Amino acid sequence: MRDYYEILGVERGCDDSALKSAFRKQAMQHHPDRNAGCEEAAGRFKEINEAYSVLSDPQKRAAYDRFGHAGVNGQGGFGGNGQFHDVGDIFNEVFGDVFGDMFGGRGQRQRGGPARGNDLRYDLEISLEQAYAGAEVEITVPVTMTCEPCEGSGAKPGTSPTQCSTCHGAGRVRASQGFFSIERACPRCGGSGRMVLDPCVECRGAGQIRKTRTLAVRIPSGVDDGARIRLAGEGDAGMRGGPRGDLYIFISVTPHELFERDGLDLLCTVPVPMCVAALGGEIEAPCLMGGADCDGACKIEVTVPEGAQTGKTVRVKGRGMPSLRGPQRGDLVVELFVETPTRLTARQKELMRELADLCSEQQHPKAAGFTGKAKKFWDNVTGQA
Ligand SMILES: [Zn+2]
Ligand SMILES: [Zn+2]
Known part of the structure; x- marks a missing residue:
């Protein structure tokens, strides 16, 4: 399937009026009435309509921008079967009087x-x-x-x-519009037939x-x-x-300062002091559930496992967003960010040095693995030279 923006010949970030005028131009050019019996034009016309019906709808456009065709297929009436029900509506909206009648403009006209x-x-x-x-x-x-x-x-x-004297109450007059001869709303009474x-x-x-x-x-x-x-x-x-x-x-x-929503889950990144991450312990995380569940304070205790690393997630069941459809709730997903202490005192530095001396390679498995890979890489490089 071709890109909708490409079909209409517009830039990704174009605004509504640019979209509309591009659609107008393309639809005029490939309209079946102007290309009688031409299958290619009919196909193009269908494509143009589909592209416009998606991009002119802010919600569908956003879904399309994020997920491509997958984001807009299979949603109410926009199946992959190439059906689209909105052609008449789109034409009424874009072409107004000129084309409205050709598509049996509903109600309004x-x-x-x-x-x-x-x-x-x-x-x-x-x-x-x-x-x-x-x-x-x-x-x-x-x-x-x-x-x-x-x-x-x-x-x-x-x-x-009283009855309009221009259209004699019919509400319509015949007029020529370029290559069409069409009936349009009476300009005097605005189509009402009455004055x-x-x-x-x-x-x-x-x-x-x-x-x-x-x-x-x-x-x-x-x-x-x-x-x-x-x-x-x-x-x-x-x-x-x-x-x-x-x-x-x-x-x-x-957008919230602390939380990001992912489906029903709420994600929150919480900094954890290096020592707490190493030893394990409890930290406080914010949660949206107030009331009796957490004394109205909207916070919750989260257990940090011993040896936790940055990026480690701790899932708190049922503390995410409620569902519109039923009683189920998402989870609160706390992502840990291990923070190295700064501005250490002389005493702290001394303890830190002592700790460093006592630490072995096995206690830093990631670093050990990395060193192994890096060594192989350097050996290869020098081997080839
Ligand atoms: Zn009239
Ligand atoms: Zn009145």
Whole structure:
């Protein structure tokens, strides 16, 4: 499978508008209507659509950037079977009026009938603590609402809209667009087929008003970076009695100072003094589980085994992230970092020297193994010269 960025001819880090215009250009060029019967063009067209449908979706794009095709295959509707259901939607979004009708543009462009309101996106950043425990967060969202005094008609209460004289109520007019002759929304009435002669004062004839709404969003415990929460019916108001759109909350979790999340596990690197690492002992590690489990202090004792090295991990069961799907929990994975003491006093240095004299090679198996390999390497080098 070819690289999606290569298919569209864009740079990896390109922004949405560059992506969109590249897609527009490519799709125009390889559109089946312009290349009747050409299988290569049809294949290219399919490829272009697939690439764009992934890269234009921030979540899928992030997955693709990290894992390549494996990251986006087999996710709802994007199977490896080359099916994609979003072609119509993508075309409506990118080409709007020009192509919308060709793909049977749903709902939004029906003549004068009810139309569903827009879906909205809200980006919400939360802390790892909030993701761990779950939270209720208040957000304010600008949203269009149906105007109450005129009940969405746009006409002054007591009056009603009249038929549009340009399209005679049809909501469409025929027009030529380059190589296409297509029907498009009537520019005078905006496709509604109706005109308001005496507009409602509240909404100035629009039938809708913009409002800022405050909503309480419940963040479920265990939510991960990149998750999406759908609030049905909290998007923009529909037109002419159509249903409201949905609101999608895109969650991003702020990187934490101490923890890194890996699936359900939480990773934390803890420095261990050299002597504790050598002798073994207890160290304190942070954990996110507060409450009765650790006297609300969010810390936990971790046993360092005798002779622990940097990079050694100690797993504390059940102290990781909770799962969204059930009662299971990840682990806290403590990675040890052995720290050599600095600024030693004369007495400490003396003890250290004494210790060094008493240490044997067998007590540093890594160093011994390394010395062996290095010696072989040097022998080889001098042998060849
Ligand atoms: Zn009209
Ligand atoms: Zn109104």
